[in-house]
Amino acid sequence: MKKLENKCMLITYADCMGSDLKDLKYVLDRYFQKAVAGVHILPFFPSSGDRGFAPMDYHVVDKSFGDWHDIEALSEEYYLMADYMINHISAHSTYYQDFLKKKDDSKYHDLFLRYRDFWDGGEPTEEQVDAIYKRKPRAPYVDANFADGTTEKVWCTFDEEQIDINVKSETAKEFIKDNLVNLCKHNISLIRLDAFAYATKKAGTSCFFIEPDVWELMRYCEEIVAPYGVTLLPEIHEHYTMQQKIAKEDYYVYDFALPMLLINALYYGQSQYLKHWLEICPRKQFTTLDTHDGIGVVDVKDLLPDEETERTKEDIFSKGANVKKIYNTKAYNNLDIYQVNCTYYSALGDDDDAYLLARAVQFFAPGIPQVYYVGLLAGKNDLKLLEETKVGRNINRHYYSLDEIAQEVQRPVVEKLLDLMKFRNTHPAFDGEFILEECSDEELVILRKNGDDYARLHANFKTKKYEITCS
Numbered sequence: 001m002k003k004l005e006n007k008c009m010l011i012t013y014a015d016c017m018g019s020d021l022k023d024l025k026y027v028l029d030r031y032f033q034k035a036v037a038g039v040h041i042l043p044f045f046p047s048s049g050d051r052g053f054a055p056m057d058y059h060v061v062d063k064s065f066g067d068w069h070d071i072e073a074l075s076e077e078y079y080l081m082a083d084y085m086i087n088h089i090s091a092h093s094t095y096y097q098d099f100l101k102k103k104d105d106s107k108y109h110d111l112f113l114r115y116r117d118f119w120d121g122g123e124p125t126e127e128q129v130d131a132i133y134k135r136k137p138r139a140p141y142v143d144a145n146f147a148d149g150t151t152e153k154v155w156c157t158f159d160e161e162q163i164d165i166n167v168k169s170e171t172a173k174e175f176i177k178d179n180l181v182n183l184c185k186h187n188i189s190l191i192r193l194d195a196f197a198y199a200t201k202k203a204g205t206s207c208f209f210i211e212p213d214v215w216e217l218m219r220y221c222e223e224i225v226a227p228y229g230v231t232l233l234p235e236i237h238e239h240y241t242m243q244q245k246i247a248k249e250d251y252y253v254y255d256f257a258l259p260m261l262l263i264n265a266l267y268y269g270q271s272q273y274l275k276h277w278l279e280i281c282p283r284k285q286f287t288t289l290d291t292h293d294g295i296g297v298v299d300v301k302d303l304l305p306d307e308e309t310e311r312t313k314e315d316i317f318s319k320g321a322n323v324k325k326i327y328n329t330k331a332y333n334n335l336d337i338y339q340v341n342c343t344y345y346s347a348l349g350d351d352d353d354a355y356l357l358a359r360a361v362q363f364f365a366p367g368i369p370q371v372y373y374v375g376l377l378a379g380k381n382d383l384k385l386l387e388e389t390k391v392g393r394n395i396n397r398h399y400y401s402l403d404e405i406a407q408e409v410q411r412p413v414v415e416k417l418l419d420l421m422k423f424r425n426t427h428p429a430f431d432g433e434f435i436l437e438e439c440s441d442e443e444l445v446i447l448r449k450n451g452d453d454y455a456r457l458h459a460n461f462k463t464k465k466y467e468i469t470c471s
Helices: 021-032 068-075 094-105 126-131 170-185 213-228 240-248 258-268 272-280 306-319 352-364 383-389 392-396 402-408 412-426
Strands: 009-012 038-041 079-085 088-090 141-145 151-155 162-164 190-194 231-234 253-255 285-287 368-372 433-437 443-450 453-460 465-470
Touching: 009 021, 021 038, 021 068, 021 402, 038 068, 038 190, 068 079, 079 170, 088 094, 094 141, 151 162, 170 190, 170 213, 190 213, 213 231, 231 253, 240 253, 258 272, 258 306, 258 352, 272 433, 272 443, 352 368, 352 412, 352 443, 352 453, 352 465, 368 412, 383 392
Parallel strands: 009 038, 009 368, 038 079, 079 190, 190 231, 253 285, 285 368
Antiparallel strands: 088 162, 141 151, 433 443, 443 453, 453 465
């Protein structure tokens, strides 16, 4: 079993590089073994919605992808990350279905957040609803229709297939422990705590990243996985100060601000906002440019001035390739105001030079780089899948066949990207210091130094060219 390394990690679904986990291992071994050291396999459990993020059971692998033997085979060559949706479980899970059938007699009756128990009087006031950090324009709940004919409201932050967990209950604590231990035992070296900030709730608050509750939950999870040498990564899209708080507690965080800051630098030939973030960002982090979701907007609040954020977001629709505002609307089942749905390559106008410069900056930035599978192949927006499904996020969720991958890896932009990743994985300078050097506002110069070993990136955002010199 491979443990976490300071080397490039791939993010992929189990069925998007070939049709299953066996195909994924074949593809990695054949084309990407030196470029990719770790793999974040997006939820591979049986699920009832949200492309795997409404898990029904963490004890089994969805049989259409393979089984635990396939996961463990991958773990021999690559360090693995798996998702644990700490905030919710599927409405079609045996846990929730047992609750609907037996109500108060169910052994899972306190696994879920019942409005009658959470709010004084059983219902929130208008002020309390307004205070909640929510993903819907109303109170976050669904009606639980019990077998005895009664109905109750239960907390539901996201889709109706994703029922929130009452993480403070003893049943939930045992539930969390059982699931995390199971993942640890199957050679997972990192566990991503998905929707982490939503899991802690308190009446009269935003019900988002509630302190000290978040730290109690984090420590509880850490105590469970520590004996297995497993690392936790809480997933939060919000103001950068939240990531800094988590980093101060010595946990890994995500750098979700980098994608928009880099687009801003490349669109307008300016580096001042990017430089400021690189000076203050956490060092113990995972960097991203693209993920299975969109390009985050909320993450750059106060790192970009509001007018810069707005013009960058608007210009993605004009400077980007084949991306339209309508893809982020109800017409495409996508009302998420926090992100723009587009592949990173297409956001940069399908421009090889701009794309490779962005990746070079990512690989020199503090943290461990993650590369989404569509980004690994410099993928363009998939308008065909988008129109077939009418799901906005599918613009960046192309299904690559084995034959397609064999063709895509021969593109010069992909070959150059893989060379960059191999360099990032093997040069000792990246295990040392991160130093920003003086340069003009249209440039960025980063020195990575480890003893006598060094690697220097000199990037120009006006010309979209870069140069790397190294020991």
